[in-house]
Amino acid sequence: MSIVINKIAFKNYRQYGTGSLSFNTSDSGMLSVIIAQNGTGKTTILNAITWCLYGKELHLSDEKKALPVVTSAIVKNANVGDFIPVEVILSITDDNNTVEFKRSETFKIIKDSLDNNKVISGHSRLTVSTTVEGAFENTDIKQDADADIIVKQYFDEAIFKFYFFDGEKLRDFFTASQATSIQQSIFNISQITLLDNACSRLYKMNNDRTKKLAKSSPDIASLNEQQEEQQNTLNAAEATRKYNSDLAEKLTKEREKLDEILRGYEPVKKLQEERDILTQKFDKAEDDYKSFKAKRAAFIRKYIVLLSLYPRIKQTLELIKEKELAGDLPPAIDPDLIKKLLKNPEQHCPVCDASIDETALEHFQKLLTKFTVSSNTSNYLKEIKGTLELSIEEIGKFHSNLDELKQIEIDIKARKQSSEKRLAEISASLSNFESLSDNVNVSDLESKRSNVIYSINNANQAIGAANVTKKACEAELKKIDEKRSIALKKMDEHADICKQVSVITMLHSNFTSIKNTIMNDMKKEIERTTWEFFDRMIWKKNTFGKIEISDNYDISVYNKEGAEMTGSLSATEQMALAYAFTLAIHKASGKNCPLVIDSPLGRVSDTNRENMADALKEVSKNKQIIMLFTPDEYSDEVKKIYTGTASVRELVLSEDENYVEGIEH
């Protein structure tokens, strides 16, 4: 990816006033040379760039004692109360995007204590516009904090020195405090930070999911066990019920056979027939008693409600009666009928059959109005009046209904008792009966019958118990099913979360691997490239052995014997190292950023100057370099190297020294 500066535009900015500087960005070479005397405004170009990007002029000798950014001549000639807008726009091209960084600030003119014009600054704003080539309608505009993020991605302030190079301030380059910010900024530029942030976020996402999995792990196995247990109990109860049901059926048939025999034996035939009738009566009484119990339960339910609501019902009814007396309730007439009569007055009254005259019509109208103006509450009260009166009536019947129920119970019990008593007598009689025939042993038969009845009763009881158990098991199984549905649903979520964890782990693992590879490769590449550039630029070929860069991006130079000599480098060697390191960082970051170098060869002399100039020219074939020379620096040797390659322009100060001349307007 290549980034080039196309233009810097100024508006009321220092001695540049309003105008612009365009730069060579053609394929044949991207070298631009600006020559200007000291004091003209070379360093101001660097300051314009940093003010635009970071809101600060980072190449001032003393910020506190510097003039404001507004063109001094404009301040001097302005009126008090005037507002002067200041802008610097840096336009770059990044592969297919055109990005414009615009810093603007408005200053107000006031008077100082000496009655001279001075300015107070307003709010500074950064706007970044990104346009994809050819798609002007899709310009993305960011401001303030969002714009700062874009600046950080292109030209991180922490290492602005590696873009906007001040040849005269090399001493700051390789301090320990710089190393950490260099490392961080390299990571930002090369997007290692991006990978790192993605890894951090994915790691946290995985942690959150793992915690969720631990919490929501469903115990399906336990529910299955419970279900099996309940099912077994249910099956056992069903088996018991069936067994006893079959047994009761079989025993009943046995009893019927025995009854048949006894019925067929003349001496006891009548007794048996009586017993048959009594048994039917007893069974009927049992059935009646079951019905009675249901009726009693309904009675209790009904009267629990009625009796508890009685005070409210009474109060409401009294209220209704009051309102009726006061005439607040709508009349008890069908309003549709009245409307019909009003439309068809030729009809007779359906109540009294009288003809409908004016008085009647007036009366109907009044009634209708009463309907219309009555509130919903009044209408509702009228509707429920009947129901409430019925309820009061029912409550009034409580005692009589209760007495009735009691009587029914007494009657049924009496019938049962009477049947039971007589049946017992018959049974006793038959048990003691001496048979006249050898074929029919009545007492024996009766004894067998009693046992059968006893067994039938036991079987019926067992059936009852089994039914109760079955009902309980079925209810329990239903609960287990519900719990299992919830657990299975959680398991589906569980499965979903597991899948997410798997995918997130894949992403995290790959990003970590890529990040570590890039970091390791980058460090080695920076080391290697720094050495290549350094070796190319420096005239000494037998002194230096290697360059090493630590994990923290501390740079060390060793001689051929392996001894460190970073602190012993000459000014030229320091400059070469700084250049080499800068170019290496640019190359390793994967982003081909431009270099703007103030006094690029200022501290370099003799052969080194030509070496360095030539090396930079070589570099400019693939990277934009903008160099700001003084005329002394731009010696004939340097000029010879750059003629035909660089676009050269000269800047001079205007005669009144207020403005730089040589820029486009």
Add this chain to the structure above:
Amino acid sequence: MPISEKILDHINDSKVSKEEKELMLGILQIEDKGSFRYQSEYEAMIKKFIEEHKETT
């Protein structure tokens, strides 16, 4: 800002499926929009990937 060539090359060289590579790139593009922001987009992208590749996840 576009993802750097270096990162793209490493993603392409990763021993994962084509779809997983696309996912990796998509995730990085969301991260690039704003660090630790757009969490819902992150989640949505991962869930969508799982939904579309049920048989392989």
